[in-house]
Structure formats: structure tokens, C-alpha cells
Amino acid sequence: MSTFPGGTSLSFLDVYDSPAPDGICGGSPHMHTASTECYIAIGGRGQLHSLTSEGYRETDLEPGRITWFTPGTIHRAVNLDHARLVVLMSNAGLPEAGDAVMTFPSEYLQSAERYREAAALPAGGSEDELAVAAAKRRDLAVEGYLAIRDALIAGDDRPLRQFRERAAEIVADRLSGWSGIVERGPLAQAQGTLDVLARMAAGDASHLEEAAVAPGLEPAHRFGMCGRLRAYDVAAH
Incomplete structure (x- = not known):
């Protein structure tokens, strides 16, 4: 059976509602190095704060609005009022393999080991322990993010470029x-579709006999970078 359409991954996200040191409620600013991410707002109100070579931007996230951003975009999910999102990620499995890097201060980016120590949540921790660790991680990422943002607003893109290099x-x-x-x-899915089209052009529609429905999946609950996640293992079905 084919995996979820397009080789993408799917999660439901409740954006963190606790305030960071700058008073803004939301998640850990971070950047994906190889994958595109899409936010589909389904409840409440939120914003996407982003940093790119074009500058700092705030994008409203309200039910029915879709926003996506490409690799290299530093982004921060902000919770204004019970913001809830559906998150689609390209390259299912790749983000989970470490595609994202959080905007920790520069001293935490000097080595992959130092970064991963700061990014890790306690294995086997209780719900409360994980929540505390996730908030601490978020606050550290916000500290580094604010330095990059403020420099970019002032016309200095060197911290942004340096972070990308370190990431x-x-x-x-x-x-x-x-x-x-x-x-x-995604490559296998695209190739599979091309194969089907070629077979149909030759008068062979036998693939229609393989029609099937994927099972109802149960999500895995975890503390993500942006909030509480209900992530679905769509790649295995």
C-alpha cells in the first residue's frame, strides 16, 4: 500500500501556551535544512514569526489559512489564543532524522554533540519533567533567535548567515x-505514479485492482519543538 500522499508526514499541533523570556507564548524557533513545512490553521489564533534573507516577518495563523515555508526559514510558532494547527512536512521521516536545528546561542552550536545535548529531552521522563525540559529548551532557542532577529532588523544579516552555516x-x-x-x-511515490500513467497509456489499468484503505491510525503524543504534537506514523502504512 502507498504511504501517505506525496511522501509527506502529518501531525496535529497545539502550540505551547507558556510565555518565553520575551513574554511571547509559543514554540522553539528553529530551521529545517532540507524540508518544507506547511501550517494549516484549524483553531484559535496564532502567528508565524519568520526570519529569512528578506528580513523579519509576522504571518497571521487563523482557521482556514495555509502557510508554508522552505528550508532555511527560521520560524517561531506563536500562540495568541489556543492556536491549533495541522502540520504537513515534506520528506516524511527526514525531519525526524534531525533535519531541524534550533536557534540556540552560538556557544551551543560549536559542535553537533553540544547542540544535541541541549536539544534532547530526558528519556523516560515524566509528563511534568518533559514539560519543564521542553520549556527550558524553548527559552534557550528564543535567546539565540532574538539576537539573530534584532541584528536582521538592524540591517545586519551576519548572525543569520552564521547560524545557517553552523546548522x-x-x-x-x-x-x-x-x-x-x-x-x-517522495521519490518512490512520484516514480510509482509515473509508472501507473505509463501502464494506463498502454491500456493496462490493473493497478486499480489493488485499491485499499489505510487503517485508522493512532497518534503518538510528544513534546515537539513548537508545541504538543499528535504525530502519525504515516510512512509505515
Whole structure:
């Protein structure tokens, strides 16, 4: 059976509602190095705060609005009033393999090991312990994010460029496994569709006999970078 359409992944997100040190409620600012992310707002009110080479931007997230952003976009999900989102990620499995890097202060970005120690949540921790650790991680990411944002607003893009360079170095030791994730996911789906079209053009529609319905999936609940996640393992079905 085909995996979820397009080789994407799917999660429901309740954006964190606790305030960061700057008083804004929301998640951990971070950047994806290889995957595009899409927010579909389904409840409440929120914003996406983003940093790109074009500058700082605030985008409203209200029910019915769809916003997506490409690799290299530093983004922060902000909760104004019970913001709830559906999150689609390209390259299902790749973000979970370490595609994202949070905007920790520069001293935490000097090595992949130092970064991952700061980013990790306690294994086997209680709900309360995980919540505290996730908030601490978020606050650390906000600290680094604010320095990049303020410099960018002032016309200095060097901190943004330096963070991107460090992010690429942090994920470098994982790149060897990423090609396989893409090949088995979105690339395989695209090739499968091309094969079906070629067969149909030749008068062969036998693939229609393989029609099936995916089972109802139960989500895994976890503390994500942006909020409480209900993530679905769509790649395995």
C-alpha cells in the first residue's frame, strides 16, 4: 500500500501556551535544512514569526489559512489564543532524522554533540519533567533567535548567515542516511505514479485492482519543538 500522499508526514499541533523570556507564548524557533513545512490553521489564533534573507516577518495563523515555508526559514510558532494547527512536512521521516536545528546561542552550536545535548529531552521522563525540559529548551532557542532577529532588523544579516552555516555543520554527520529516506518516500511515490500513467497509456489499468484503505491510525503524543504534537506514523502504512 502507498504511504501517505506525496511522501509527506502529518501531525496535529497545539502550540505551547507558556510565555518565553520575551513574554511571547509559543514554540522553539528553529530551521529545517532540507524540508518544507506547511501550517494549516484549524483553531484559535496564532502567528508565524519568520526570519529569512528578506528580513523579519509576522504571518497571521487563523482557521482556514495555509502557510508554508522552505528550508532555511527560521520560524517561531506563536500562540495568541489556543492556536491549533495541522502540520504537513515534506520528506516524511527526514525531519525526524534531525533535519531541524534550533536557534540556540552560538556557544551551543560549536559542535553537533553540544547542540544535541541541549536539544534532547530526558528519556523516560515524566509528563511534568518533559514539560519543564521542553520549556527550558524553548527559552534557550528564543535567546539565540532574538539576537539573530534584532541584528536582521538592524540591517545586519551576519548572525543569520552564521547560524545557517553552523546548522549545516551540525547535521552533516547525518546526511548519508537522508538520501535513502527521500528515495523510499517522495521519490518512490512520484516514480510509482509515473509508472501507473505509463501502464494506463498502454491500456493496462490493473493497478486499480489493488485499491485499499489505510487503517485508522493512532497518534503518538510528544513534546515537539513548537508545541504538543499528535504525530502519525504515516510512512509505515
